Amino acid sequence: MAALASWRLSLCAASDKHPTRSPVLVISLVQISQIELQLSNGATNQSFIIISHINHFMNQYLPLGKFSFGMGDRFAHQGKAQLRACVLATELGAEFIPVWNKSNREHTFIGTEPSSLRAEADDAVKALNWKKSYHVDADHIRLETVDRFIAPSDFFTIDVADSIAKPAAAADVKAFVERHPELVGKISIPHIDRPFEISRAEVERVANKFLLAVQDAGKIYTHIVAAKGAANFVTEVSMDETDSPQTPPELLIILAAIADQKIPIQTIAPKFTGRFNKGVDYVGDVKQFEQEFNEDLAVIAFAIAKYGLPPSLKLSVHSGSDKFSIYEPMRKALKKFGAGVHIKTAGTTWLEELIGLAEAGGDGLEIAKEIYAYAIEHVDEFCAPYASVIDIDKTKLPPASVVNGWSSKQFTDALRHDQKNPGFNPSFRQLLHVSFKVAAKKGDRYLNALKKHEAIIAKNVTENLFERHMKPLLLGK
Numbered sequence: 001m002a003a004l005a006s007w008r009l010s011l012c013a014a015s016d017k018h019p020t021r022s023p024v025l026v027i028s029l030v031q032i033s034q035i036e037l038q039l040s041n042g043a044t045n046q047s048f049i050i051i052s053h054i055n056h057f058m059n060q061y062l063p064l065g066k067f068s069f070g071m072g073d074r075f076a077h078q079g080k081a082q083l084r085a086c087v088l089a090t091e092l093g094a095e096f097i098p099v100w101n102k103s104n105r106e107h108t109f110i111g112t113e114p115s116s117l118r119a120e121a122d123d124a125v126k127a128l129n130w131k132k133s134y135h136v137d138a139d140h141i142r143l144e145t146v147d148r149f150i151a152p153s154d155f156f157t158i159d160v161a162d163s164i165a166k167p168a169a170a171a172d173v174k175a176f177v178e179r180h181p182e183l184v185g186k187i188s189i190p191h192i193d194r195p196f197e198i199s200r201a202e203v204e205r206v207a208n209k210f211l212l213a214v215q216d217a218g219k220i221y222t223h224i225v226a227a228k229g230a231a232n233f234v235t236e237v238s239m240d241e242t243d244s245p246q247t248p249p250e251l252l253i254i255l256a257a258i259a260d261q262k263i264p265i266q267t268i269a270p271k272f273t274g275r276f277n278k279g280v281d282y283v284g285d286v287k288q289f290e291q292e293f294n295e296d297l298a299v300i301a302f303a304i305a306k307y308g309l310p311p312s313l314k315l316s317v318h319s320g321s322d323k324f325s326i327y328e329p330m331r332k333a334l335k336k337f338g339a340g341v342h343i344k345t346a347g348t349t350w351l352e353e354l355i356g357l358a359e360a361g362g363d364g365l366e367i368a369k370e371i372y373a374y375a376i377e378h379v380d381e382f383c384a385p386y387a388s389v390i391d392i393d394k395t396k397l398p399p400a401s402v403v404n405g406w407s408s409k410q411f412t413d414a415l416r417h418d419q420k421n422p423g424f425n426p427s428f429r430q431l432l433h434v435s436f437k438v439a440a441k442k443g444d445r446y447l448n449a450l451k452k453h454e455a456i457i458a459k460n461v462t463e464n465l466f467e468r469h470m471k472p473l474l475l476g477k
């Protein structure tokens with residue numbers, strides 16, 4: 001603990017002397033606080049080991065702030081309105097580091113290049129004079145898609161879900177199990193009531209299921225390091241787009257494997273229990289989610305100390321946006337553990353664009369109605385790629401002829417995610433969420449409407465992120 005205290009003092013002094021370097025130093029200070037918390041929670045490592053692993057990781061990755069917020073922006077016009085939400089949250093003492101994310105799939109659908117997202121983020125940061133850090137996330141990339149993301153991105157979500165359940169080489173599995181005798185038997189983890197009981201056969205089973213995926217992550221990570229330099233980016237590993245959730249004991253074994261690959265992982269996105277449909281609330285057992293989320297936090301704190309992973313390692317929740325009913329249990333758990341989190345939202349900012357257009361009335365409302373009319377004609381086509389992350393009740397979708405007669409209020413009531421509004425229609429919302437290609441096809445006509453109605457759209461974009469997401473997550477309602 002004494003070593004930590006002197007490390008803290010030297011950082012504080014350095015921070016005073018070099019104010020321009022402060023963001024990194026401040027993050028290091030946050031990391032020290034996290035380590036202190038781990039020690040007080042019963043982590044047994046000697047402080048010199050922890051200091052040596054801080055030293056080991058200094059300059060080996062770009063540090064990520066404690067709370068970070070991933071935002072998608074399909075048409076790249078709302079960066080400032082999104083950043084404004086981070087400004088408002090920070091003013092209230094709930095600092096969220098903005099991360100703009102866009103996947104390869106989205107870029108391909110819309111016909112944009114990753115460099116456009118970097119330009120948008122830089123513009124927004126300049127316009128709002130944002131002095132804290134910010135990132136551009138190459139979301140859900142793989143080895144075959146990463147290259148065009150390398151220059152403009154400084155956050156990489158390495159998606160290895162496709163390799164889950166494909167077995168690694170038998171010799172590698174055997175070596176892994178032999179290297180990790182500590183994973184076999186009774187494992188007591190602070191804040192988890194019942195110790196994990198893991199048999200050798202179970203470690204083997206989990207290794208067979210996940211080791212190849214982790215090895216893939218190692219290959220992609222190494223590829224990015226070679227092109228970009230280790231100190232210049234944040235690494236996330238995502239396993240959320242798969243069939244079954246990973247249990248907390250599986251997460252522990254996965255983290256041991258990631259440490260073996262020497263990936264300085266700062267966020268990990270497991271698949272949680274329950275359904276995370278796009279743009280609507282959580283569907284599942286909230287109590288069970290809460291227990292799993294708490295145990296995952298405990299496992300992460302334990303694995304940081306045990307395997308020398310970066311102290312800033314935290315969960316990344318690929319929320320698909322709007323998981324309002326789990327925000328309160330998450331907020332409590334994060335507070336209890338002193339943990340950070342990365343919340344990745346989906347591209348629901350595009351729905352706020354539609355809401356703003358509808359609210360504007362006139363030609364704005366007209367475009368919103370046209371998009372719905374086209375979408376309902378192509379329900380099956382638009383829903384197919386998202387089958388596992390939407391639940392649309394087709395009988396609840398109003399025909400275009402009805403929607404064409406709607407007022408601005410009827411349209412926004414149906415679309416805006418306000419569960420207390422009797423006009424809210426989750427099927428209508430989900431269909432529009434996956435129908436952004438219709439707007440993309442309209443090209444300049446859609447983009448010009450965004451410019452024309454910028455003020456009313458921006459207000460909806462900011463309010464949505466700040467009021468419905470950031471406030472409940474960090475401040476409580």
Ligand SMILES: [Zn+2]
Pocket residue numbers: 140238240241269318
């Ligand atoms: Zn995801």
